[in-house]
Amino acid sequence: MYQLAKVDKKFPGVHALKAVDFQIGRGEIVGLVGENGAGKSTLMKVIYGAYQPDGGQIIMDGKTVRFANPRAAMEQGIGMVFQEQSLIANLTVMENIFLGYEQQFVRFGVINWKAMATAASAQLAKVRLTIDPATVTSALSFAQRQLVELAKVLTLEERVQGNLVILLDEPTSVLAEDEVKLLFKLVRELTTRASFIFVSHRMDEVMELSDRIYVMKDGAVVDVVNRGEKTVEQIQHKMVGRNVDKEYYREHRQKPFDATKELVKLEGVSLPGRINDISLTLHAGEVLCLVGTEGSGREAILRTIYGMRTPLRGKVSLKGQEISRFSPRNAVERGVGYVPRERKVEGIVAGMTVYENMTLSQMGRHSSAGILRIAGERALARDWISKLSIKASSELADCGNLSGGNQQKVVLAKWRSGGSDIMLLDHPTRGLDIGAKEDVYDMIRDMSDAGVGIVLVADTLEEAIGLSHSIIVVKDGAIQKRFACEPGAKPSLFDLLHYMI
Amino acid sequence: MDLTGRFTREDAIRWAPLMVLIALVILFTAINPQFLSLRNFARITVAAAPALMVAVGVTFIILMGSIDLSMEGVLSFTAVLFCYAFVKFGGTLAAGGWIALPLILLVGAVVGMINGLIHVKLRIPSFMASLAMGFVATGATVLLTGGGIVKIDDDVFRGLLTYRLLGFPLMVYVAGIFVLIAWFIQTRTTLGRNFYAVGGGEELAHASGLNVKRVRVAGFTLAGVFYAVAAILQVAKLGQAESVTGANFMFISITSVVVGGVALWGGVGGVWNALVGVLIVNVINNGMVVIGLPDYVQDGMLGLLVIIAVVLSTDRRAVTVVK
Ligand SMILES: Nc1ncnc2c1ncn2[C@@H]1O[C@H](COP(=O)(O)OP(=O)(O)OP(=O)(O)O)[C@@H](O)[C@H]1O
Numbered sequence A: 001m002y003q004l005a006k007v008d009k010k011f012p013g014v015h016a017l018k019a020v021d022f023q024i025g026r027g028e029i030v031g032l033v034g035e036n037g038a039g040k041s042t043l044m045k046v047i048y049g050a051y052q053p054d055g056g057q058i059i060m061d062g063k064t065v066r067f068a069n070p071r072a073a074m075e076q077g078i079g080m081v082f083q084e085q086s087l088i089a090n091l092t093v094m095e096n097i098f099l100g101y102e103q104q105f106v107r108f109g110v111i112n113w114k115a116m117a118t119a120a121s122a123q124l125a126k127v128r129l130t131i132d133p134a135t136v137t138s139a140l141s142f143a144q145r146q147l148v149e150l151a152k153v154l155t156l157e158e159r160v161q162g163n164l165v166i167l168l169d170e171p172t173s174v175l176a177e178d179e180v181k182l183l184f185k186l187v188r189e190l191t192t193r194a195s196f197i198f199v200s201h202r203m204d205e206v207m208e209l210s211d212r213i214y215v216m217k218d219g220a221v222v223d224v225v226n227r228g229e230k231t232v233e234q235i236q237h238k239m240v241g242r243n244v245d246k247e248y249y250r251e252h253r254q255k256p257f258d259a260t261k262e263l264v265k266l267e268g269v270s271l272p273g274r275i276n277d278i279s280l281t282l283h284a285g286e287v288l289c290l291v292g293t294e295g296s297g298r299e300a301i302l303r304t305i306y307g308m309r310t311p312l313r314g315k316v317s318l319k320g321q322e323i324s325r326f327s328p329r330n331a332v333e334r335g336v337g338y339v340p341r342e343r344k345v346e347g348i349v350a351g352m353t354v355y356e357n358m359t360l361s362q363m364g365r366h367s368s369a370g371i372l373r374i375a376g377e378r379a380l381a382r383d384w385i386s387k388l389s390i391k392a393s394s395e396l397a398d399c400g401n402l403s404g405g406n407q408q409k410v411v412l413a414k415w416r417s418g419g420s421d422i423m424l425l426d427h428p429t430r431g432l433d434i435g436a437k438e439d440v441y442d443m444i445r446d447m448s449d450a451g452v453g454i455v456l457v458a459d460t461l462e463e464a465i466g467l468s469h470s471i472i473v474v475k476d477g478a479i480q481k482r483f484a485c486e487p488g489a490k491p492s493l494f495d496l497l498h499y500m501i
Numbered sequence B: 001m002d003l004t005g006r007f008t009r010e011d012a013i014r015w016a017p018l019m020v021l022i023a024l025v026i027l028f029t030a031i032n033p034q035f036l037s038l039r040n041f042a043r044i045t046v047a048a049a050p051a052l053m054v055a056v057g058v059t060f061i062i063l064m065g066s067i068d069l070s071m072e073g074v075l076s077f078t079a080v081l082f083c084y085a086f087v088k089f090g091g092t093l094a095a096g097g098w099i100a101l102p103l104i105l106l107v108g109a110v111v112g113m114i115n116g117l118i119h120v121k122l123r124i125p126s127f128m129a130s131l132a133m134g135f136v137a138t139g140a141t142v143l144l145t146g147g148g149i150v151k152i153d154d155d156v157f158r159g160l161l162t163y164r165l166l167g168f169p170l171m172v173y174v175a176g177i178f179v180l181i182a183w184f185i186q187t188r189t190t191l192g193r194n195f196y197a198v199g200g201g202e203e204l205a206h207a208s209g210l211n212v213k214r215v216r217v218a219g220f221t222l223a224g225v226f227y228a229v230a231a232i233l234q235v236a237k238l239g240q241a242e243s244v245t246g247a248n249f250m251f252i253s254i255t256s257v258v259v260g261g262v263a264l265w266g267g268v269g270g271v272w273n274a275l276v277g278v279l280i281v282n283v284i285n286n287g288m289v290v291i292g293l294p295d296y297v298q299d300g301m302l303g304l305l306v307i308i309a310v311v312l313s314t315d316r317r318a319v320t321v322v323k
């Protein structure tokens, strides 16, 4: 029904898509996997009309088509749910859902908000979201926003005759397990009307959901696998071109931490409405994992340590010194680094080069009397580009043009290279391919060896268990339980879940 | 360029201002060959020099995603103060009038700093704070001069205009040197990098531990210095100063910056864009005179230009938003 034939796309210095053949049938769910920078997002952008291919053809129902822009593609029933959050934060949910299509609610030149709210509620019901459509979007959680994005795309059901193709670019990376289940259920139900293309770095999800999987590497489709034809390992091998280490979380490299050296100490810290009476200690060389559901207060704890929030009660000490003035600058000066989960807002500056982004938090170390030593900065960036195999044409590349996963690597390099010895990592492996995840796990162990203390909010529970020395389970802003996690004596998934919900 | 060495859309957008400049030169020359003469180019650059300094100053502010509208008042104020100081310290450069030069740069810095502090500390949007500051400065100038004119009569100082090197007056070289200084600040200093960081993502800059407020105040201070340089050049050009010395500089400088390709939402462009923009605007102004267009058409043309430039740059934004 929808088909790409020998589609090519080039960017300055990058051949992002190389003669890609791709097709999807009515009601099919097609998975798309590949390393960071393999070209998945670019392929999606070609499909939904944001990019025009440099070569090849797009064929729909036997006819060659060309979309000048996403709206043209939408009119043919192709809609995209974005990898990075694309809703406009200061608009209400309903305004976002009908952005650009408000005309249907206009009577005599004014918008009939009531009609719009009713229509929006109907869309939200499709994704089982019971929120007031007049809520301002910024008040929603990540998961809710993701579902609103899906609801927005589903307006195509009413607007377009015939079949739909809906693209999901890493929709699950910010979702909790039950939310993922709900999403998958929705997707399966919707196959009566729509086909789906699904991009994810979580192989189990892709395997579970997809009828067929396209494997991409370096801009080309290297394999097409039908459901059940191959194992996860075989597909991963195709993706990265080598076998993936079974010792995934590097447990054998986990060494006892230095319990005499306290880096971070929270005593009875409270932020009204977010966290309540939190006490914890982070030691040199320790990986401390915060586990909990979305909105349980993990992020607020990280942000308090980083000085972005000022607690109402309680004491925060960094390296034995009590903090009185809370600001990120203060924290950075004391050696704290923060890898936030919202990469687009707090991770990188699009428009600045890779090396400028990496040294942003440590310009003082690369300058004397305010004058930068650019050669040194660039050398450092080149070093990290090769260490973390960041896919960028050079250290001069615009960071905004890197693939999502590679941007994440730049953020990691930024703090690691700055010599921070207290690292706050919020979903550091989000959006990374397995090869890159391995690099990050190795990096975490290296940091522990070097005496860096890490507070981690992991992407999955397995990751939390595998990586940590200690786990703290948080629920509704309060600490429920602490676990020690020596290799060989780690808590089970079930142990954790029990305290989480 | 992309892999195949082809000229891409991004390249086209980046080089558009320079190509427009070249096209304009060719166009005016075709209509009147007199346009392409050293004499006329000297005329254009002299007219452009003070505006260029203002444009460079405001470029730093726009890079941060703010706007500064105080330039007219500040320019008049520093120009008048410069004349008074110059006369007070001897009336000629040699007799001690030179002291007025560093003094007035300092005054520019202080005025800019106050401007920045009001914007940052009182949390007033920069366009409001700076607009008010500009009026205050204009008011102060009127008070100082009582509506009169202050003249400077020193052949050495006026040598900035009258002494020519390779056909161009000295002040053109002075402006050139300050552009190089600005370029150095933009590309080689932490301050310049900070401007881009704040303009490209303020939240991120803050979360990276930068002192965003200090960067902003520094930006306005720096802009103030460049306005003072503009004032000195303007005095050199006219030999006098009064409360309307700064008139028209707001429109010319901001137009130039935007036409040159500095994005109004911050983070994109730089000193070279300001330079090309100022040259475009001045070439148009001069060219329209050379080919003999009436005044009212000239104003209309300039207005049209701004609109076209803004259309071009918003187009670029769409490219980055559609991810
Ligand atoms: N607008 C652009 N300009 C220049 N290069 C680009 C642009 N967009 C993407 N690229 C490059 O194209 C390649 C493919 O990027 P793409 O975003 O498609 O990767 P991806 O497979 O989605 O990766 P990830 O899993 O990290 O999201 C990367 O090398 C990237 O740097």
Ligand SMILES: [Mg+2]
Binding pocket: A040, A041, A042, A083, A403, A404, A405
């Ligand atoms: Mg991607």
